[in-house]
Amino acid sequence: MAKKGWDEFEIGAMLRTFNGKIDDIAGTPQRDRDYSENSSYTASVADWRLIKPIFNKDYCIDCQFCWVYCPDVSIISRDKKLIGVDMDHCKGCGVCVEVCPTNPKSLLMFPEQADEESEIANWPKKDEKEA
């Protein structure tokens, strides 16, 4: 816990996302933004997670559905290419897996301790449509 007194922080149950002014937020990649110490971007909440998504880029069509739907902005995308999952902020809700349209899915949920490389090596096969 930071050693701040009750009368030292900003009033109003309110946190500033950035240190000072920000312009062109949309055009500035996350890594270049001047997030404040208070911003949730700098805080890891990974210990909330029990299961985790693993991303297999072999099947990904970069449709960005998972990026759009992730409630915690935890899908990392650069130049409209999916790179992976931000494991400091992902809560393991599985929404990204649910919305992924590929067959087989390019994102699947696994136990927190699962090994990424071996899961990707054993990725499920294409689901055949029932006749």
Added chain:
Amino acid sequence: MAFDKMELREVEVWDGNYAAAHAMRQAQIDVVAAYPITPSTPIVESYAQFLADGYIEGEFVMVESEHAAMSGCIGAAAAGGRVATATSSQGLALMSETLYQASGMRLPIVLNLVNRALASPLNVNGDHSDMYMIRDSGWIQFDAFCPQESYDLNLIAFKVAEDHDIRLPAIVNQDGFMTSHTAQGVHTLSDDVAYGFVGEYKPMNDMLDFEHPVTHGVQTEEDWHFEHKARQHNDLMTKVMPKIKEVFADFEKLTGRKYNPVEKYDMDDADVCVVCMGSSVETAREVATEMRAKGVKAGVVGLRVVRPLPFFEIAEALKGVKAIAALDRSSPNGAAGMLFNEIAGALFNTDTKALLSGYVYGLGGRDLTKAHLVALYNELQANADAGKVTTQLQQFIGVRGPKLAFL
């Protein structure tokens, strides 16, 4: 300005609700989110009419419940608007969860609370049970005793609440029907003068400031929650009362109408006095004057500011009094009345020798008559003469059937 000004006579015949609505119009509120409930409905109804008629540039948001009404107000205030609404009774009860959000987020919303009984049994008439219910919610609370004060205190409430050192929401209480629906002569301010007094709204940390994005209503858990509450309590205990007095003084300079956190009537040499709130204060003042003609040194103390509680002003007002009656217009349900407790708290550790007794009266719109007050003053005089409380500490006034007394 794009809206029309309204020509008002120097004195208009307004009830408490209409007076509050005109104050809201003159403050040029940006957003009212409201759900109607008797007896406060005419406030937001009148606001909607003023808006439809072009006297206001704002938004009226119709919602599906009082919980949503206050939630809408909180959102609009966080976005950076001047916001007000009105409610009563069950409506306030439904709002109560969001009231804590508003004060914790330090959003200067103004809420007109037209005091009404809480069910069950269902009752649309006035008492103070709703006001008592949310007294720890962190809102500043004013109490208007008549329509004039409903108008004045609304203008004052905006100015206090929106001050950048304060930034706390404020409630203006008035008695359901007794004040809200009783028309009296109300001295008005012109639209320009009233708006000039309240001043242009300068939001702080609003969501519409895209260059300084903020998160409102954050989670803090055991790390920070206590500090937030401590800070809020500190500001209520130390900053708000001086600000209220300053704004009262500004208002007096403008209008000649003087307000005090504690309103004293015939208290300079009083032996016996009643402490009460709302429309009862005016009745008590009349009776006190009549008692004085009969040789009883009677006085009245009316609580103008309920939160923060004016501890020192109460103690000062009651200095030298021999017998005090605290009148609570809410069923204490297993305790002494709030006013009884708070007066006792304010007097504790002072060198007063006053005898304090508590009376419960007027629940669900039951009248408090002059005869009740005459009997009460006589009882206080008997206490003063005997040097001790001659009855039980807590009594009920005007309830049917056998007399109720406790403690």
